[in-house]
Amino acid sequence: IAKGRGEEGRPGGTARRGLQREGVINDPDFQHEDLNFLSRSQRYEQAIRKSSLMVMKLREHGIADPDEIYWFKRTCLGPFPEPFGLHFSMFQKTLETQTTDAQKEKWLPLVRGVNIIGTYAQTEMGHGTHLRGLETTATYDPATQEFILNSPTVTSIKWWPGGLGKTSNHAIVLAQLYTQGQCKGLHAFIVPIRQLGTHEPLPGITVGDIGPKFGYDEMDNGYLKMDNFRIPRENMLMKYAQVEPDGTYVKPLNDKLTYGTMVFIRSIIVGDSARSLSRACTIAIRYSAVRHQSELKAGEPEPQILDYQTQQYKLFPLLATAYAFHFVGAYIKDTYRRISGDIIEGDLSELPELHALTAGLKAFTSWTANAGIEECRMACGGHGYSRCSGLPDIYVTFTPSCTYEGENTVMMLQTARFLVKSYTQVSSGQRVTGMVSYLNDLSRQRIQPQHVAARPVTVRINDPISLVEAYKARAARLVEAAAKNLQAELNHRKSKEDAWNRTSVDLVRASEAHCHYVIVKLFTAKLSEISNAAVRAVMTELCLLYALYGISKNTGDFLQAGILTDTQVNQVNQHVKELLAIIRPNAVALVDSFDFHDVHLGSVLGRYDGNVYENMFEWAKKSPLNKTEVHESFHKHLKPMQAKL
């Protein structure tokens, strides 16, 4: 029904991409044994093989458009991380945006042609999201015109960068710059780490793999320790800040520009949240249509577990969420595109709001999807626990996005900072624009003694537009409450930082409510854009389910603020149950619309043809423990034990 839209948000591209996808999937070069049966080293090796192959194919097909590359990569590599990932994203992007023309000329051909392989080494063992705390140093030596790089403490060892452990021979290293005896803060340097030709670590460089993780088996996340390692002055990325040959430091003009990249990457995570949750929903809903269990009526055949209300209640709100996040992901991407144009023109006015919004939405969607994937897995019972379900892999691959590119709680607090700032502006009589404009209503309320929450909202629970108003009222109430609590703490003569810390639980709640409102609003706005009546009808049901389920899970906020009455809460719960029954007949069609190929879904439970049990058996037979009919441990341990007795 909504074919193509869910997956890519780009109708029209679907057919061509389908052909391209079939081509890659059937290409014998990309075949390999089921990854679940391989060791970590083998999985890494497969990933390198496929990445190398993909680079060759990109060259062959002459694909250069970033969107096309992204799509092609996903097709070749599936949803798995790749050791070259940071080479194409952060390494290349940073060199494109933060270098001088001379540096571009030197490095970009090498990077684009993959003559060197690079990664982006920012995170250290002791510091992640809090960048200012990084400890690696780069000290300028005017005598030789070199920077001396050092990892002065254990905590300063670079830790986690993908592709750093075994694959890369170069890295962009973020380090505290020291020149003329002064620390000038964090700067980026391009550092060779392995010998070209032999791939051995260079003298002064200690580099390796950080060991096994929850997921990301394909990825050689690495560590990097530098001991008096010297690089030429020209290896500092000098588009903005510069160090002159004599060691004089030239300050950058504007540091807001780095926001742009962060917004971009976080918007990608919102899309990933949608995709990962869609994959999990596809598996769980298809399996629930195949699995029969127990009885609803005595004497009748066992029903599909998808007919149980509890199962629907687990899965359908997540399906609605997956659709909601697709629309939000597309919205942020479009907004970023639009604003990037303004940025090039020098107009940065919209950047702070977009930055605040993406931080919050990154956290909101990744938290929700993370929990949702687990819910889908649990809904598949014991078989969801088997690697053959594909769900463990989706989860372990997705869950780090709650941490990387900005730890979620920190992200929520960044959004809160913006919300509080907007609230303060409104309080002092200014007007605010954009997604926070609902705060303007607060000033109109000011004459009345009661707080904003007391404003009656006439909520019609069958009407998405009315529900948007309810979410708006909740967000306004929680932002106001957090801002007032913060003020109260400040009045107790607490330091600004203490007061902020002592209000941070409230602040996170406010951000969550704000993000929730934005998502309901965007989903609702999307409905009127859908021209096909049948598609619009089913999307409206999902939108209603998303909004009402969100209310039923947070009734406390809506009751406390007086937005809904007890009776309305009952109606909401009742309506949620009705929607479950309404969506039930379309459930499988709605996940089919995500259009995941079996190969990319990687799930025996979620197969398009639904032949689950036979294929589980076929899959299990290939397990490493089944390589021989009698396992060697029988001869080594069991037999001697029985003989001894």
Added chain:
Amino acid sequence: LAAPPHRSLQSDGVNPDLASERLTASFSVEKLTARLDGGAEHTRMRRAIVEAIESDPAFSRENQYFQSQNERYEAAVRRAVHLQKKMREMGWTENGPEIKYIYRWLSGDIAFLLHRVFMRSISVLGSDKQVAKWIPLATEHQIIGSYAQTELGHGTYLQGLETTAVFDIATQEFLLNTPKISAMKWWPGDMGRSATHTVVFAQLYVHGKCYGVHPFIVQIRSLQDHSPRPGVTVGDIGPKMNFEHTDNGYLMLQNVRVPRENMLSRFCEVQPDGTYVRWGSQKINYFTMTTVRISILSDEVILPLMKACTIAIRYSAVRRQSKLKPGEQEAKILDYQTQQQKLLPQLAAAYAFHFINIYLHELFDRGYQEIQGRNFDSLPELHAFSSGFKAMVTQYCTSGVEICLRACGGHGYSLLSGLPSLYTRVLASCIYEGENTVLFLQTARFLIKCFMAASAGQPIPPSVTYLSSAKPGKCPAKDKLDFLSPDVYLKAYEQMAIRSVTKLQHLIQSGAEKHEAWNQCTVQLVKAAQAHCHYITVKIFVETVEKLDNKAGIQKVMKHLCDLFALHGIFSNAGDFLYDGYLSGAQMDLVTASYLDLLAVIRMDAVPLVDAFDFTDKSLNSALGSYDGQVYQRLYEWAQKSPTNQQVSPAYGKYLKPLLQNRLSKL
């Protein structure tokens, strides 16, 4: 009682950030440990056993995170064999007081756990003659057993099992078959590679009539060369999220014959002429199933949460990030309110569940006495308890462990933190021994029945009498301190639980359990069961704290944790408490204020409170959570031991070199 060497304050090399946390403890850690163990003598015994196991290199967990499924399985078998020797050496016995500590330490690393279930099921379900025949063989490990109940197509719903056992009068044998693919036995532990025998649950057919599911002892592998017996297809079901040391297996039977005597016949028997006889009460058997749900809670569910809290809280006291005040040192992340809000409620829950677990065990011991005396009256209540609490505790602990994992940021994602394996292990408990949603519904069924009985003036079990005491009213609290009074919050929980059940009035009036009506209310029924279990947990925590000795600061700190557990529950489910106005919106703000104040109070004792769980570094096996807090050093050392750093990866020579050089030559 002296502190053991592994947690002496004097020991060198403790990270000062962790050492300082221990200096300010408001209570005696050692005394609390003894309380948790059930007395200082138990603490001593446990430590002696842990010491004996940890000092034996055969049980070492070093490099565990680097091993493949095959290596883990082989090591588990090796350890299981070694344990037999160790037990003889140490004079430990299967029925001795030591056994629970032994398995608590080893359970994630050792094979043949299902062998013990095999033996237990024969003891419970077998006739005296069968027990006499099989138990000595199993005890001596002449045979290795498994327990084959779950099938590919059916789990919790046992009546749906499809394996058949048809009695053949001519040969006095049962003919076992797997009639279709979904009937294949799937998941039983120890069965994929190790077991020689298994108890197979199958639909019994005699003279064409089906008598339901019964247990049969079936030999599946040769005792000479371990090859599968004729008609038997058996193997490992492949990699899972965890339990890699266990060979969960599949089993397909094609006309496999077992003698008539192999049907376990304590309660029923097929006589030589095919007459089916049932005797005794199967209720005792039913009771056994019920107790298993409770028996897993301590070691498989609550323990992982305690370990996760230990790791996450110690790490949060060592990790410094960002500054709370300009010019000062970076703050410990444990000082951030948001971090406290993640971790401290989990810590409170770990204690709450420790106490509810003790309560449940006492309840079941009493129940067992009654049942021995042929009094089955308490059985429905015990069944409802075991279902509901199994579901609630597993669900809560699973989510708690995951919160701890994510609270450790990137490093929590490394296997070396120990958290991923704790998580993947505990989450399996939400499914095995009964799927949680199904179990909640069983508890709900009991609650509805009791409420109906109470409404009709009939007597109901003591644990649910509160259901008939519903009085409309309002919470009397006026100040945030009022919410630190157990009477106040207990009443709020009680009202909420009553409401959740009585909201289902229409279902109750409709006579209940009309299937369609039941299915239409299942979401609310699950909620009602959760509300009941939550209320009982708070109630037992309150009662436990009241009974605690007010010495050594223990009662006080436990009272804080109890308050936190209760208020966190109200804060997180505000809507349920606000509904119908028992709590007002203004009171909810007071709850929140009180709850946030408690975080700051408990934060001061957070590290001592996890130290009291008394895990050794070796049992935690975590680079982040060790007692000395030398997190970063250990992480770096362990990573260097990774096989990826020991072996030369063939990937460079095979793929990277051609890719890089191919282009260079073209330039």
